[in-house]
Amino acid sequence: MGRLCVICDKERAIIKRPKTGQKLCKECFYYVFETEIHNAIIDNKLFKKGDRIAIAASGGKDSTVLAHVMKLLNERYQYGLELFLLSVDEGITGYRDDSLETVKRNQQQYELPLKIISYSELYGWSMDQIVKEVGLKNNCTFCGVFRRQALDRGAVILNVDHIVTGHNADDIAETVLMNILRGDIARLQRCTEICTTGDGCIRRSKPFKYTYEKEIVMYAYFKKLDYFSTECIYSPNSYRGHARTFLKDLESVRPSAIIDIIHSGEAFEIKKEVKLPTQGVCKRCGYMSSNELCKACVLLEGLNRGLPK
Amino acid sequence: MCSIQEETSLDLNVKFKPTTKNCVKCKTAKAIILIRHSTYCKKCFQHVFVGKFRKNVEKSRTASSYGSGEKIMVGFSGGPSSRAMLQLINEYNEAIPHKRVYSEIVVCHIDESLLLNQKSTIPLIEQSVRKYNYPFIGLYLQDIYNSDVTKSGFYNSVIEIEIDAKISQQKDPTESPAEKLSNLLNNISNLTVKEDFIWYLKLCYLIDTARKNGCTRLFLGDCSTRLSIKIISLTSKGRGFSLPLETSGETNWFEDVIITRPMKDMLSKEIGIYNQFAGLDDVYVQNVTSMMHAKASIERLTEDFIVGLEKEFPSTVSTIARTGAKLTPSDSIMKENRCVICLMPYQENNKIWQNRIIVMTIPSSQQSNGCNDIQLNCSKNTTSGGCINGCNDTSNDESMVNAEFADSLCYACRVDIRDIKITNKKIILPPYVAEGVEERKKKINRKQMRKHIEEYLLCSEEEL
């Protein structure tokens, strides 16, 4: 005789909710999962009717579930949004091909238009080529910088107002900790914002800001959503690895710790005397940058000159 | 999906083997201590150490409105930091005997031995500080249940939470202070919550004692290692809003008692070595999580994490401490929004925020099963007010007390209470908590009254 779901008191409980430890039935789990995301969207006034939204789609669990939930909520609550899938091809053989196939399948399943943009067409270099040139030391830096710009440029091509990414609560909590550990006060202030804007830069939101990674996996599992899951073959970074382990340990001591960290991050305010770097634009490509040349252009210059950076 | 978000190249200051044999300061003597990346001889090390203390103390002195002749209290746990601090305060104050900086220095220690079923630590501690000849106050943590450990000096009403999570206010409970404290803490199996509560009970007791003894300043011995651990652990517990007040060199939040942390720039390593050279013996005082494994509580886990990280990356502690120092108490802090348990400021609407991001009920039934923690008597009606978790019910007197209590908590204390499962009898909270709830209620009533007649008033609240 199984226990009953603590919310509806009718159905048998089949899962223990990672965020709260509550024992829930499937339907109630779907409800709380979806409603919390809806609340995050509404309370933060992320969208308005008629907005064109690009969903950053990697084929991984976060973006697959994101596409599914955005479509579902758009219909259920009549947000009135036009949704697109936007995918970036970094040019990593083996890894990227498979995940791109998944995105193409998502396009069919969710009936959403898809745009794929590649590093090769944007920068003239694929990740495989970059790694051949600079080795495995700073390749993640390249990839990170290039991807951020690639999404923006893809969004411009699609003519959308807004990009949504699948960053979840675990990602944000980890970033808060990382920024404290390495003293990046400017990023610390920004990283808990659910929506970031910038001149010359498309607005980005994280509807999964308060959604636990485990629950995203659970949702995908029960709803039998199709996703591709492997870590990039060119990761990881050891310092972040420590922070991630700590976060996982924290979660096992107290499940709400992830949300608690985000809550703390949102409350931080910086002393007025602290100097923050100012934002300008890149001389070469017009992207926003605190220096004359934006990161991507600097890295590209280095690559093109044959100098590893 | 790649998990690396935008990364800059990290200047990680990985551990290196020092090549210089000489002290980096005097450049002549042989170096015998390595602090981060610098090597010092014994003399220079001590000089720099004392210098850091003086700098911090001078800074608060000049900012102080008391000039010279302040009466201060030293919070003395018995650990190495407070041991070193007391020695430094003594040397500083006695530097010019006829021109003492502090007119009076009181040493205060809080004994927690009840929780560990051990002998009292007070005799040993008192003996270890006897040589300074300062008035010594040894307190038992359980005495926080005395009706005089309150702002008014006499408040004997308390808040009780029973096994069915009924929250009520009672007068003159018959149990002894020791029984009340044991009961409270034995009902909290979650060590994170236990540690958290004990910390704030101690802080409250210290502040109250300082106040009652006319001390305008309270010295606490948090070192930079301890502070950087606190910065991470407070963040992890959702205490980001009050973090700057709990980790800064000086805090005015308690108005009449200023908290000063003069050891904030010294690493625990520096303090350990200073004590060794100065022959200062510390008394090892155990607490509820001493000698436990890392995952016992958030504090233990964080300490393990930071101390381990510092070993591999020696700038960890200083970077975290520096980051924390750049944070400021929020502009939105309101003096009257003081959590009744931890006494720290809370954000308005933190309860509502919590309910939106953690949905506990479905629309078709507002069952009490929706709140699964401190089980409360919620009915199906939805009116304003409500329980700890935000279900809405003020249909009777009990739930009024629930609502008032729930509304006077900060986010983190709310999370703590949610993690308490009462298995034995009931828990009684110290009188200062009930006093806080009543005070808040009065302030709100007064505010409402004022709003009602505002257009006819010709003076401000302060002028009355």
Add this chain to the structure above:
Amino acid sequence: MSLLKIKLSFSGGIELLFDNIKQKSVEIPSSINPPNSTTMKDLISWMKDNLLKERPELFMSGDTVRPGILVLINDSDWELEGELEYEIKDGDDIVFISTLHGG
């Protein structure tokens, strides 16, 4: 095999793991791992086998002492004396200080 006579001191709470003794003179073999002379690494593992009464994980982490425990050799930071590779001499004064749970 000859013996080295050394003095060990404990403080900061670490003494609880060693029978509550704050100071102890011990004699250890001059070559615990022949043909090499006894090093700090050897001493620590010797202490674990011969002196530690309980909870080795609170004193050691792998081959070395747990992070948060300071070691002084003749009043000098062991990190400047070669740490684990330091070769112990007769009459050495070694202090172990725990800095955890302080305040």
